Amino acid sequence: MKKLMVVLAVLGLSALSFAGGGSETINFEQYSEYTVITNQYLTTDGVVFGDALQLVCPYYDCIDFPPHSGNGVITNDPSDPITASFVPVAGSPLAGNYVYSVSFWYASPTGVTLTAYNSAGQVIGTALGGAEIGADGEVVFTSPNCTTWSAACAIAYVTIASGAGPDSEIVDDFGYQDAPTPEPGTLVLMGSGMLGLAGTLRRRLSLLNVKKAMPVILGLIVVVGAFNLNSFGLSQRLITQPIDESQRVTLAGNVRFEANAKNDRGKIDDSFYLDHMMLVLQRSPEQEEALTRFMEEQQESSSVNYHQWITAKQLGDRYGLASEDLDTIRQWLQGHGFKVNLTYPNRMLIDFSGTAAQIRETFQTEIHVLNVDGEKRWANMTDPKIPAALARAVVGVATLNNFPPEKYSMPKSKVNYTSGNADFPYPLVPGDVATIYNFTALFNAGISGQGQTIVLIEDTDIYNPPTATACSGDWGVFRCTFGLGRYNQATFNTIHPAPPTGTNNCTDPGTNGDDGEAAIDIEYASTAAPNAAIVVASCRAVTGISFGGLVAIINLFNESSTPPAVLSMSYGECE
Numbered sequence: 001m002k003k004l005m006v007v008l009a010v011l012g013l014s015a016l017s018f019a020g021g022g023s024e025t026i027n028f029e030q031y032s033e034y035t036v037i038t039n040q041y042l043t044t045d046g047v048v049f050g051d052a053l054q055l056v057c058p059y060y061d062c063i064d065f066p067p068h069s070g071n072g073v074i075t076n077d078p079s080d081p082i083t084a085s086f087v088p089v090a091g092s093p094l095a096g097n098y099v100y101s102v103s104f105w106y107a108s109p110t111g112v113t114l115t116a117y118n119s120a121g122q123v124i125g126t127a128l129g130g131a132e133i134g135a136d137g138e139v140v141f142t143s144p145n146c147t148t149w150s151a152a153c154a155i156a157y158v159t160i161a162s163g164a165g166p167d168s169e170i171v172d173d174f175g176y177q178d179a180p181t182p183e184p185g186t187l188v189l190m191g192s193g194m195l196g197l198a199g200t201l202r203r204r205l206s207l208l209n210v211k212k213a214m215p216v217i218l219g220l221i222v223v224v225g226a227f228n229l230n231s232f233g234l235s236q237r238l239i240t241q242p243i244d245e246s247q248r249v250t251l252a253g254n255v256r257f258e259a260n261a262k263n264d265r266g267k268i269d270d271s272f273y274l275d276h277m278m279l280v281l282q283r284s285p286e287q288e289e290a291l292t293r294f295m296e297e298q299q300e301s302s303s304v305n306y307h308q309w310i311t312a313k314q315l316g317d318r319y320g321l322a323s324e325d326l327d328t329i330r331q332w333l334q335g336h337g338f339k340v341n342l343t344y345p346n347r348m349l350i351d352f353s354g355t356a357a358q359i360r361e362t363f364q365t366e367i368h369v370l371n372v373d374g375e376k377r378w379a380n381m382t383d384p385k386i387p388a389a390l391a392r393a394v395v396g397v398a399t400l401n402n403f404p405p406e407k408y409s410m411p412k413s414k415v416n417y418t419s420g421n422a423d424f425p426y427p428l429v430p431g432d433v434a435t436i437y438n439f440t441a442l443f444n445a446g447i448s449g450q451g452q453t454i455v456l457i458e459d460t461d462i463y464n465p466p467t468a469t470a471c472s473g474d475w476g477v478f479r480c481t482f483g484l485g486r487y488n489q490a491t492f493n494t495i496h497p498a499p500p501t502g503t504n505n506c507t508d509p510g511t512n513g514d515d516g517e518a519a520i521d522i523e524y525a526s527t528a529a530p531n532a533a534i535v536v537a538s539c540r541a542v543t544g545i546s547f548g549g550l551v552a553i554i555n556l557f558n559e560s561s562t563p564p565a566v567l568s569m570s571y572g573e574c575e
Contacts, residue, residue, distance in 0.1 A: 022093065022177070022178065023175060023176065023177045023178070024045050024046075024093050024094075024175060024176055024178075025173055025174070025175035026041055026045055026047065026173070026174045026175070027069055027070055027072065027172065027173055028054060028070075028072035028073055028074055028171075028172060028173075028174075029070045029071065029072040030072070031054045031072070032054070032056060033054060033055055033056040033059040033060070034053060034054065034055070034317050034318060035053070035054040036052070036053055036054075036318070037049045037052040037053065037054050037074055038050070038052075042087060042089060042092065043089060043091055043092055044092065045092060045093060045094070046086055046087055046088055046089060046092035046093055046094030046095070047084055047085065047086060047087070047094075047174075047176075048084070048085045048087055049074065049082065049083065049084055049085075050082070050083035050084075050085070051076055051077065051078060051079050051080070051081065051082050051083060051166075052074040052075070052076070052077070052082050052083075052171075053074060053075050053076075053077035053078075053317070054072060054073075054074055055072070055073050055074065055075050055170065056071050056072050056073075057071040057072075057073075058071075059322075059323055059324075060075075063134065064107070064109075064133050064134055065107040065108075065133075065169075065170040066107060066134070066135065066136055067136075067170075067172050068105035068136050068172040068173045069172065069173055070172075072172070073170040073171060073172045074170065074171050074172075074174075075166075075167050075168075075169060075170050075171075076160070076161070076162060076166055076167065076168060076169050077166045077167050077314065077317070078166055078310055078311065078314045079165075079166050080161050080162055080163065080164070080165055080166055080168065080169075081113075081159040081160050081161030081162070082159065082160045082161075082169075082171060083157060083158070083159050083160075084102075084157060084158050084160070084174065085156065085157035086098075086099045086155060086156060086157060086176065088181075093178070094178060096180060096181055097178040097179060097180055097181055098149050098154040098155075098178060098179060098180075098181045099154065099155040099176045099177070099178050100142065100143045100146040100153065100154065100155065100177060100178065100179060101140070101141065101142040101143065101155075101176060101177040102114065102116065102140075102141050102155060102158050102174075102175070102176050102177075103138065103139065103140040103141070103174075103175045103176070104138070104139055104160070104171050104172070104173060104174040104175065105136045105137065105138050105139075105171070105172045105173045106129055106132065106136060106137060106138075106139060106160070106169055106170060106171050106172070107132045107133065107134075107135065107136045107137070107169070107170050108129075108131065108132060108133075108162045108164070108168060108169035108170070109131055109132075109133045109164070109168070110131060110162050110163055110164045110168065110169075111128065111129050111130045111131045111132070111162070112128070112129045112139065112160055112161065112162050112169055113126055113127075113128055113129075113160075113161050113162075113163070114126060114127045114128075114129075114139050114141050114158055114159070114160050115158060115159045115161070116141055116143065116155045116157075116158045117155070117156055117157050117158065117159075118151060118152055118153065118154060118155065118156050119151055119154065119156040120151070120152075122152070124143050124144075124152075124153060124155060125141060125143065125144060126141070127139050127140065127141035136172070139160075141158070142177075143155055149179070149180075149181050154181075155176075167313075236284060236286070236287070236322060237322050237324055237325060238284055238321065238322070238325050238392040238393040239324075239325045239328050239329075239389055239390060239392070239393055240389075241388075241389040242389065243328070243332060243387045243389045243390065244387060244388070244389065245387055247387060247388040247389070248364065248385040248386065248387060248388060249385065249386060249387075249388045249391045250383045250384075250385050251383055251384045251385070251386060251394070251395065251396040252383055253383070253396075254380070254383050254384055254396045254397070254400070255379070255380060255381065255382060255383055256379045256401050256403055258370060258372045258377065258379065258403070259368070259370060259379040259380065259381050259401070263370040263371055263372050263377075264368050264369075264370060264381070265368065265369040265370060265371050266368060266369055267356075267366050267367070267368055267369075268356050268366075268367045268368060268369050268378055269356065270355060270356055270357035270360075271355055271356070271357070272355060272356040272367065272378075272543070273353065273354070273355055273543060274353065274354060274355070274356065274359065274367075274399075274400075274543045274544040275353045275542045275543050275544045275545075276341060276351050276352075276353060276399075276505040276542050276544040276545050276551070277351070277352055277353065277354070277397055277398070277399050277400070277544040277545070278349055278350070278351060278397065278398040278399050278544075278545070278554075279329070279333070279349070279350040279352060279394065279396075279397055279398075280348070280349060280394070280395040280396055280397070280398050281320075281321050281329070281347070281348045281349065281350070281393055281394060281395065282348075282392070282393060282394065282395045283319055283320070283321070283348075284392070287319050288319075290319065291315075291318075291319045294319075311345075312344070312345040312346045312557060312558040312559075312563075313345040313346075315345075315346050315347075316344075316345050316346040316347035316348070317347075320346055320347020320348055321347045321348070321393055325393050326343055326347060326350075328390075329350065329390065329393065329394065330343065330350065332387075332390065333350070333352050333362075336354075336358055336361060336362040337354060337355075337358050338352045338353065338354040338358055338362070339352060339353045339354065340352050341353060341502050341503040341505065342499055342501055342502025342503060342505075343502075344499070344500075344554065344558045345500060345501075345558050346557075346558055349554065351499070351502065351503070351505055353544060359380070359400065363380075363384035363385060363386065363397065363400075364382075364384065364385040365380045365381065365382045365383065365384045365385070365400070366380065366381055366382070367379065367380055367381075367400065368380075368381050377401065377402055377403060378401060378402055379400065379401030379402070379403065380400040380401065384396055384397060384400070399544050399545050399546065399550075401546065402543070402546040403546055404459070404541065404546040404547040404571075405547055405549075405571040406571060407514055407517040407570070407571055408517075408570060408571070429482055430482040430483070430484060430524075430527040430530075431482065431483070433524070433527050433528065434527075437528070439528065443530075448487055448529065448530050448531040448532075449487075449490075449528070449529025449530060449531045449532030450489050450531040450532070452529060452532045452533070452565070452566060453532065453533040453534075453535055453564060453565070453566065454525045454529060454532050454533070454534055454535065454566045454567075454568060455535045455536075455537050455556065455564040455566065455567045455568070456518070456521045456522060456525055456534065456535065456536050456537065456567075456568050456569070456570075457537055457538075457549040457552055457553055457567065457568065457569035457571075458514065458517075458518045458521065458536050458537070458538040458548075458549055458552075459509055459512070459514055459538060459539065459540075459541055459547055459548035459549045459571075460509050460510070460511055460512045460513075460514040460515045460517075460518050460538060461494055461508065461509060461510055461511050461515070461518075461536070461538055462474065462475070462494065462511070462515060462518055462519060462522065462536060463511045463515040463519070464519075465492065465494065466492050470485070471485060473492075474519050474523070475492055475519075475522050475523060475526065475534070478523045478526075479523075479526060479530070482527075484526060484527065484530045487530035487531040488531075489531040490526060490530060490531050490532060490533065490534065491533045491534070492522070492533075492534045492535075492536075493533070493534070493535050493536070494535070494536045494537075494538065495535060495536070495537050495538075496508050496509075496537070496538060496539055496552075497537055497539070497552055497555040497556050497559065498555060499554075499555045499558065499559075500555075500558055500559050505539070505542070505545075505551050505555075506539035506540075506548070506551050506552060506555055507539065507540045508538075508540065509538050509539060509540035509541065509548050510540075517570060517571070518536060518538075520570070521536075521568065521570050522534050522536060525568060532566075535564075537549075537552040537553075537556060538552060539551040539552045539555075547571070549569060549571065553567070553569070
């Protein structure tokens with residue numbers, strides 16, 4: 001009850017306070033790069049932003065997207081458009097006032113469109129800005145015939161869209177002009193501002209009267225007050241000292257247990273080339289804590305971050321290494337002769353290539369040839385060491401060996417279908433799976449995976465893939481033999497996902513000894529969801545990465561489009 005009285009008191013104070021009208025400008029100089037901008041300007045300027053990310057020159061492309069003043073701007077991230085809602089809270093310049101004109105400076109190769117809305121979500125008008133690259137332009141919108149306040153002409157919120165997706169525009173020196181609201185309408189305007197804030201999420205609102213809107217108003221006040229900026233991480237510098245190669249730290253836990261004297265067959269040739277190794281990076285403890293909290297909030301229905309999914313680039317911008325640290329690490333690798341192939345958008349992996357001699361010189365560990373149970377392998381024999389200045393930012397090299405994960409299929413030369421073995425006396429067919437996991441009820445209800453895609457991670461292609469002919473290939477024969485052919489929406493495809501930028505590290509592996517494992521994977525994925533699209537994602541293993549499926553996973557989750565919702569990998573390894 002006390003909290004409710006505080007909220008009502010805020011509303012009452014808003015009705016009694018009049019700022020007298022004027023103009024305000026937000027120059028976006030107050031926060032560091034990659035800060036998510038939401039309600040930071042609520043109490044100082046009466047504005048709440050949505051889909052806005054702080055950028056600071058020179059930590060972004062400020063040549064093509066220059067600030068109008070100072071170094072700070074905002075960009076449309078994580079989606080287009082940016083939304084700015086005007087909320088006349090007590091103590092802000094907007095208290096007791098309404099907005100009738102908006103202006104800002106921008107840069108965008110496609111131009112921008114400002115759309116102004118009133119408290120009912122109705123469009124008041126638009127203003128256009130042409131393409132600006134390497135320079136900036138100004139957009140000004142004034143609500144027509146709004147010399148005196150009315151609910152129809154007062155601007156509750158605006159959107160600024162480029163139409164080209166996220167990170168395609170910058171906005172600077174965002175300003176507005178306001179005028180006093182007549183006293184009887186002040187509380188109504190408080191509601192209209194909050195409804196404008198709701199427009200951040202809904203964009204359009206149906207016409208509401210004040211009585212019906214009041215619960216929304218009160219709820220939105222609580223949302224604004226409860227919003228926690230700590231849900232978002234900030235990329236902070238972790239490498240703060242010059243690199244001194246003589247001061248080293250050991251990256252413990254980076255040696256295979258098979259890399260021992262018993263299996264050792266001597267040092268590998270210095271010229272041995274390791275292609276597409278992965279340098280694994282790490283966040284600061286504060287970033288890790290912020291990311292963990294954000295992921296928890298994504299699953300909490302009461303949180304403003306509920307189901308607010310982000311892309312790999314957004315993950316990197318918010319919780320990955322700072323650009324300066326990435327530059328330092330890449331320059332360090334290149335200074336030792338390595339080729340840097342690409343840095344992933346999540347800012348947590350660097351793909352690089354080099355020789356065994358460069359590994360020894362850079363990481364102070366040797367690659368040796370091993371004989372493990374009759375198989376020729378190779379691996380680093382000691383934990384790598386890196387300069388102490390890099391220790392906060394680097395975990396280690398993920399692939400200094402050629403031990404792939406194990407496949408778990410166990411083919412039989414002959415199967416006795418009448419008895420089998422004592423532990424598992426009968427073969428398992430799709431009908432059994434449906435019974436064991438109670439799929440039959442779902443199938444009968446019309447739920448069979450339609451509209452869904454299952455991506456299977458492999459390091460091989462399918463030996464006998466299906467064709468356009470019904471019941472063709474191993475997958476088609478399996479489906480038709482066991483009664484799955486009646487689910488006619490299922491499709492099959494094979495992809496070799498390339499990284500979003502840089503050198504392609506995923507090529508077609510062809511077929512190899514793991515194709516039997518892959519066949520089982522596609523058949524029983526189709527058993528569980530007989531109408532789903534089945535996609536095999538495979539990459540060829542190279543010297544720097546012993547399992548091509550690892551590359552497929554990394555590339556899929558770092559691509560710019562939507563990553564797969566369902567991903568399955570049957571290979572495994574002892575922990």
